[in-house]
Each structure stands twice: as C-alpha cells, then as structure tokens.
Amino acid sequence: MNKTKSTDSLPALDRSKRTPLSRQVYERFRAAIEQGTLRPGDRVASARSLASELGVARGTVEAAYGQLAGEGYFSSRGQAGTVVSPSLPQHRPTRREPRRAGTTTAPTDTLTPAAAPLPLQLGIPALDAFPRKLWARLANRRIRATGAADMFYGDPAGHPPLREAIAAYLLVSRGVACHPSQVFVTGGYRASLSLASRTLLKKGDRVWTEEPGFPPTQDVLHAAGHRAVRVPVDDEGMVVARGQRKAAKARMAIVTPSHQAPLGVSMTLARRLQLLAWASQANAWIVEDDYDGEYRYAGPPLPALKSLDGHDRVLYAGSFSKVLHPGLSLGYLVVPESLRARFQETAQTWSNGCPQITQAITADFMREGHFSRHLKKMRLLYARRRAMLVAALQKAFGDAVHIDLQSGGMHLIARFDGRPETDAELARRAQEEGLQCQPLSERSGAGVRSQGLLMGFTNVASAAQAQQLAATLRAALG
Incomplete structure (x- = not known):
C-alpha cells in the first residue's frame, strides 16, 4: 500500500x-x-x-x-x-x-536519490553478500514486538543490549576489555570523533594526524577549531619521534594502527609502545580508529592498540559501516572508565542518540552469532576478490603496474611509476570512464606526496568483472 x-x-x-x-x-x-x-x-x-x-x-x-x-x-x-x-x-x-513584484521563486533543485556504489569505490563492503533476508527477518521480528517504551527516546549513549554486545565482541575479537557503560554508540566515525573532541579538546588544541591520512579526520578537526599536526607514516606506522619534534605537547593523536588509512601498513609493537609512552608522559589522548581491523588475510586480526593501554589513554573507535553496511550509520566509541561520566554528559547534551530500532536489530544480529559468521565469510570473500582484481590488473598492465599488497584491508594501491602523469590526472581519466579510483597524493598535505591509485576491491563480484574493469582502466589511462 x-x-x-x-x-x-x-x-x-x-x-x-x-x-x-x-x-x-x-x-x-x-x-x-x-x-x-x-x-x-x-x-x-x-x-x-x-x-x-x-x-x-x-x-x-x-x-x-x-x-x-x-x-x-x-x-x-x-x-x-x-x-x-x-x-x-x-x-x-x-x-x-508570471512572477509578481516582491515575490521569490521556489527552488527548482530536486533531491538526488541514493546511488549504487561505483566500480572500485573505496570503503564500501560487499553489498551483494550482505544477508538481506536474515536482516529482514530480524527487523520484522523487532517491529512486530515494538512496545510503547520502544517508541520513546532511548539512552543517548546507546541501546543497552547493543552496548553489551559490542563489549562482548571486542573482548573476544580485538582484545579490548571494557564494561558496556564505557561503550558509546554513535552515528559513525565522524560522530565518534566529534564526541571525543567536544569532551576532551578545547578550540586551538593541537592533534597529531597521520600523513597521508583519512580526509574526514581533517574535516572534523578543522570544523571544531582544532589544529591538525600531520605526522608522517612509514613502513612501521606513525613516526612518533617526528610527532614529538613537531608538537610534543599535542593533546591528542588519531591513528589507524591495525591497517593504516590509506597505506595499509600495520603499526609495529615498538611504535605502539612508543606512542602509548608519549601519551602517558604528555597527558594526551589517543583515538584508535580501527576502521577495518577485522579484515586481515594473513593470520588472525591484530590485537587492538587499546589492548596494550596500561594507563587508560586510548579511546577505541569502531564502525559498522565497513563490516555490515554504511546505510546503518552506526559506530561506537570505547572510552576509559575515568572519562565515562564526562562522555555521558556530552552525549546527553548534544545528541538524542541513534534510532533505537536500528540498534536493536544490530544487537540481535550480534548476540545470535550472525555477526561473527558474517565476518568470517567476508574475510574469505575479500581475499578472493582482491586476488581476482590483482590478477586482472597484472594481465592488463604487465610490468607497467606495481601493486602494494598489505596483510589486510579493503583496498589496494596500484602504482604506475613509469608514467609522466600525476596520480591525480590518472584518477581523473579513470573517473571519466566510471571507475572510482582515488589519487593517493590527495591524502597528504603539502610537500612530497606518494603517487598511486587507491582501488576498492570488495564489490568486484567475479573474475570476468575484474578483467572488464582492468580493461576499462587500461583504455582510460592510454
């Protein structure tokens, strides 16, 4: 109807x-x-x-x-x-x-409906593999059971059963021990970072960010009036010594230690301990963005940086956008016990919380074991899809392409070092043919920038599609 x-x-x-x-x-x-x-x-x-x-x-x-x-x-x-x-x-x-004097015309723009992800788009999970029927069954069950209390405002910090499910999952899968009251459900990574900055930072505070890094991090910090200090990343992760030289008294560091965005390297144990020691000495905070730490194709997922935190300086940020789908607009932030009351107050002031029904369905999905099975299935699927795209690119370009393959993640980096064009020009040509490649150089600030094309492989559904995409890219680049 x-x-x-x-x-x-x-x-x-x-x-x-x-x-x-x-x-x-x-x-x-x-x-x-x-x-x-x-x-x-x-x-x-x-x-x-x-x-x-x-x-x-x-x-x-x-x-x-x-x-x-x-x-x-x-x-x-x-x-x-x-x-x-x-x-x-x-x-x-x-x-x-006819337009009358003193009147204004109504806007003629129409709302643009949501579009399907483009080929090779970054950060999008395999939407074709999401268990829609199972999710619909869980959603229908929840909707049928909706009572009067479910239609009222929930806790701005999150639906209690979901907070409990997240805490249980993090302990087993990521080595993060926390009480459910330390888990704050948010509208995604940007919302988690905004919550952290509102609670812990003042306007003008300096914050270490990775170079190259994740653009939304810079956007949120800039909008909040904070000063981002770009700290370079090498094969071992963020170069902590460089951060100390540039801004030893920074109030926060934001890192992606499990799978650095966008280079894909994992922060070594030595660097992790160095970063934790700096935070303890400087009385600073660390936000660990574990955006796709579940996807590791060589061995089990790495323990989270938070699991090494002996001085309660790390805030752990996770999201369901990469592991389920971005349409949920759900993320979470795990805060130290000493900060729980302050974060509760901030959440109470600035948010009505996320939709209760969405949180309840997600909690059911996790508590009934579907979440862990889905992650296992996706790890195997993504390993196959990455291999298909790599094989297709190597066949199409031969020795003209070098592909960075790290131990995990949802994208790869293709480098065309022998070409005179910049990666921004190559990306523009690819995008004109409908391929959503992104230039690596745009993830860095001024100065020397690494060159390469970032490509998401999670929605490459078959070897034939991979070959077609590689052929399209070959024709686009000339």
Missing part, C-alpha cells in the same frame, strides 16, 4: 485572499504534482482528515478533489482511498507562473 503523503510542505491556505478555499486546495495539489512533490500512485489524505487538518468544511476539500479527479490528476480507488493518477508521467514539466 502506498503511504499517504503529508501536506506539511504545501503552501498554506490564505483566508485573506478572494480566491475560494476550494480553489486554493486544488491549486496546491496541482502544484505539488507538477513539481514532483507528489508522484503518480501516491495516496493522499481523505477529504475528512484533510478538512480537519486545514480547518475547513469537508465539502470544500471534496470540491477540490472532484475538480482534480475531473482533470485527471486524482484517481479514486473506493475504500482504498484517493491517489495521484498512476497514468500521469513520472516527471511533469512545471508550469511557469
């Missing part, structure tokens, strides 16, 4: 006009149809309910509906109600009314 469309966004009735109210109702619906706000097949409110909403006589609305039906805009379906005529075209040209 089509959902009844609200009239909230339509122009209000003006009783000071000489235009009859029935004519105004008629005009507002016709305009909504022609502008695309109401579409063919959309159900409209009954004459009785709309009359009550507008504060007019029922006969006024019935007269307008009758005229709209007579002109082919509306279609009556008896007891099923009234709908916008399905025979109308999906996109009708908007009538141009």
Whole structure:
C-alpha cells in the first residue's frame, strides 16, 4: 500500500485572499504534482482528515478533489482511498507562473536519490553478500514486538543490549576489555570523533594526524577549531619521534594502527609502545580508529592498540559501516572508565542518540552469532576478490603496474611509476570512464606526496568483472 503523503510542505491556505478555499486546495495539489512533490500512485489524505487538518468544511476539500479527479490528476480507488493518477508521467514539466513584484521563486533543485556504489569505490563492503533476508527477518521480528517504551527516546549513549554486545565482541575479537557503560554508540566515525573532541579538546588544541591520512579526520578537526599536526607514516606506522619534534605537547593523536588509512601498513609493537609512552608522559589522548581491523588475510586480526593501554589513554573507535553496511550509520566509541561520566554528559547534551530500532536489530544480529559468521565469510570473500582484481590488473598492465599488497584491508594501491602523469590526472581519466579510483597524493598535505591509485576491491563480484574493469582502466589511462 502506498503511504499517504503529508501536506506539511504545501503552501498554506490564505483566508485573506478572494480566491475560494476550494480553489486554493486544488491549486496546491496541482502544484505539488507538477513539481514532483507528489508522484503518480501516491495516496493522499481523505477529504475528512484533510478538512480537519486545514480547518475547513469537508465539502470544500471534496470540491477540490472532484475538480482534480475531473482533470485527471486524482484517481479514486473506493475504500482504498484517493491517489495521484498512476497514468500521469513520472516527471511533469512545471508550469511557469508570471512572477509578481516582491515575490521569490521556489527552488527548482530536486533531491538526488541514493546511488549504487561505483566500480572500485573505496570503503564500501560487499553489498551483494550482505544477508538481506536474515536482516529482514530480524527487523520484522523487532517491529512486530515494538512496545510503547520502544517508541520513546532511548539512552543517548546507546541501546543497552547493543552496548553489551559490542563489549562482548571486542573482548573476544580485538582484545579490548571494557564494561558496556564505557561503550558509546554513535552515528559513525565522524560522530565518534566529534564526541571525543567536544569532551576532551578545547578550540586551538593541537592533534597529531597521520600523513597521508583519512580526509574526514581533517574535516572534523578543522570544523571544531582544532589544529591538525600531520605526522608522517612509514613502513612501521606513525613516526612518533617526528610527532614529538613537531608538537610534543599535542593533546591528542588519531591513528589507524591495525591497517593504516590509506597505506595499509600495520603499526609495529615498538611504535605502539612508543606512542602509548608519549601519551602517558604528555597527558594526551589517543583515538584508535580501527576502521577495518577485522579484515586481515594473513593470520588472525591484530590485537587492538587499546589492548596494550596500561594507563587508560586510548579511546577505541569502531564502525559498522565497513563490516555490515554504511546505510546503518552506526559506530561506537570505547572510552576509559575515568572519562565515562564526562562522555555521558556530552552525549546527553548534544545528541538524542541513534534510532533505537536500528540498534536493536544490530544487537540481535550480534548476540545470535550472525555477526561473527558474517565476518568470517567476508574475510574469505575479500581475499578472493582482491586476488581476482590483482590478477586482472597484472594481465592488463604487465610490468607497467606495481601493486602494494598489505596483510589486510579493503583496498589496494596500484602504482604506475613509469608514467609522466600525476596520480591525480590518472584518477581523473579513470573517473571519466566510471571507475572510482582515488589519487593517493590527495591524502597528504603539502610537500612530497606518494603517487598511486587507491582501488576498492570488495564489490568486484567475479573474475570476468575484474578483467572488464582492468580493461576499462587500461583504455582510460592510454
């Protein structure tokens, strides 16, 4: 059944006009149809309910509906109600009314519907492999069991069963021991970082970030008025000694130790201990962004940096965007016990929390064992898909391409060192052919920049598709 469309966004009735109210109702619906706000097949409110909403006589609305039906805009379906005529075209040209002095025109931009991910796009899990039927069953069960309490605001810190499930998962899988009250459910990584910065930083504070790094980290810090200090990354991870020379008294460091974004290297134990020692001595905080630490193809996932934290200086940030799908808009932040009350206060002030139903479904998915099975399946699948894309690129380019293969992650780096063009130019050519490659150089600040193309492989569904993508890239680069 089509959902009844609200009239909230339509122009209000003006009783000071000489235009009859029935004519105004008629005009507002016709305009909504022609502008695309109401579409063919959309159900409209009954004459009785709309009359009550507008504060007019029922006969006024019935007269307008009758005229709209007579002109082919509306279609009556008896007891099923009234709908916008399905025979109308999906996109009708908007009538141009003469512009009157002192009036402004309505915006003509239309909302852009969500699009499917483009080939080789970064950071998108295998959407074709997500267990939609299982998720739908869990969602239906939750919806059927919805009670009055479920329709009220939940805890801004997160749905308790989900916080418990996350804490249990982190202890077993990532070696992070925490109480559920230390877990704060957020709208994703950006929201987690914003929560941390609001609670722990002041405007103008300096923060170590990786160079090259993850662009959203810079965006969030800049918007909050903090000063990002770019610290280079080598084969062992963030070069802590360089950070100490550049800003020894920084208040925070943000790192991706399990699988550095975007180089893919893992921070060595020596560097991890060095970073923890600096944070303890400087009374600074570390945000560990474990964005895809679950995906390691050589041996088990590495323990989290947080598992080595003996002085409670590490905040652990995780997300369901990479392990389930980004449409959930769910992440979490594990904070030291000493900070729990402060973070609770910040969450209470700045957030109403994430949708309770989404959190409840995710909690069921985890507690019933589906989450761990899904991760195991994805690790095997991604290893195969990465191998297919690597083989296809090597076949298409031969010795002209060098591919960085790290032990984990969801993307690879293809380097074309013998070419005169920059990676930004190569990426532009690839994007013109519909391939969402990204230049590595844009992940760095000013100065010497590494060159290469970042390619996501998680949605490469077959060897044939991998070969087709590689051939398209070969033709694009010339």
